[in-house]
Amino acid sequence: MSAAASAFDPTTLAKYGRLSLIARNVVEGFLSGVHKSPYKGFSVEFAEHRQYYPGDEIRHIDWRVYGKTDRYYIKEHEEETNLHAHLLVDASGSMAYRGANPRGGISKFQYAQYLAASLAYLMLHQRDSVGLAVHDHQMRALLPPRSTSKQLMQILHTLEKTVPGGETNLAPIWDRLAGQIRARGMLLIFSDCFDQVSHLIHALRHLRHRRHEILLFHILAPEEIEFPFTQRTQFRHLEFLSQLRLVDPVAVRAAYLKNFDEFRQTLRVQASNLQIDYHLVRTDTPIDRALGAYLMKRQARRF
Numbered sequence: 001m002s003a004a005a006s007a008f009d010p011t012t013l014a015k016y017g018r019l020s021l022i023a024r025n026v027v028e029g030f031l032s033g034v035h036k037s038p039y040k041g042f043s044v045e046f047a048e049h050r051q052y053y054p055g056d057e058i059r060h061i062d063w064r065v066y067g068k069t070d071r072y073y074i075k076e077h078e079e080e081t082n083l084h085a086h087l088l089v090d091a092s093g094s095m096a097y098r099g100a101n102p103r104g105g106i107s108k109f110q111y112a113q114y115l116a117a118s119l120a121y122l123m124l125h126q127r128d129s130v131g132l133a134v135h136d137h138q139m140r141a142l143l144p145p146r147s148t149s150k151q152l153m154q155i156l157h158t159l160e161k162t163v164p165g166g167e168t169n170l171a172p173i174w175d176r177l178a179g180q181i182r183a184r185g186m187l188l189i190f191s192d193c194f195d196q197v198s199h200l201i202h203a204l205r206h207l208r209h210r211r212h213e214i215l216l217f218h219i220l221a222p223e224e225i226e227f228p229f230t231q232r233t234q235f236r237h238l239e240f241l242s243q244l245r246l247v248d249p250v251a252v253r254a255a256y257l258k259n260f261d262e263f264r265q266t267l268r269v270q271a272s273n274l275q276i277d278y279h280l281v282r283t284d285t286p287i288d289r290a291l292g293a294y295l296m297k298r299q300a301r302r303f
Contacts, residue, residue: 011151019156023117027125030118030288053251076181082165082171083128084145084185087116088177089159091138092168094194099221111166112190115217115290119188120155122291129185135173136166145185161303171199178206191299193267195220210268213277215297217290218267221283225264227256 004303033210061072095109116132123130124147131145131182141158143151161238170191181187187207193216207214223229229249264280271278 019113019117019160022114023121023156026287027121028117030291035283036232054224069296083123083205084183085123085128086087086131086145086181086185086187087120088187088189089134090170090191091118091162092135092141093165094168094192095179096164097221106283108192108221108283111219113159114287116190116290117156117159119294120289122150124152133177134158134162136170139173139262146175170195171203174203178210184211188215188217190219192220197263197270197283200267204271204274204276208274208276213297216271216276216278217292218278218280218281219283225282
């Protein structure tokens, strides 16, 4: 791994400490390398035009652009080009999981912190409005979208002071937010999605009915995906800490992998059916891949 790539490694990022420094290092490092990446052509600034479609008002066509490109483009107003984004961060107890070696890795919640902070930094730099919702089975913090200079520090402070804990009950929270978020925008969800898939899809469908664009970052530890355990292991329930269970991993591995893969695939397919961008993100995955996913979605809004 090159030096530039290692800067985005989540374990390496933990040594920086403060979330503001992490976000700045990730975003500025990522953008400086954009021209060398698969995201060539993207930049911090985005064009204020989108392709003309039948039904658009002809008076909004930019004829100067037509004269140069021989194509019809609509010049959008500032309120159309600037994005209203909401970061939805799951802070339930299961997000505290750090993997098989708690001292060596970061938790799913820390990864969500890094990713949400970096995206907030990037979007506010683009003069977009960004809000934050942190929740477990109830709302912990809710910051309405703003594009002011103070908004980034408010978002980072809220993320930094949050300690994951409490039960998972994602669907009712998302369902409630669908009724509260009036302005159409982009929702970026950071969660391990440990809830009934049918309930999650119902809530996501409600959000899509409100015409929000949704990026779902499904954050999982490698051990949850691969189940590499070979010796008898005592597992602790992360939301009910007094619940312990001694398990023979070899005996349950095949069934676990089958059920877990079905869970992930069902969520991915049904999210895709709702035109939701689903991204499986492992806590050992470099942060810049997720930033690239956002930039691709952001760029697509122009057309």
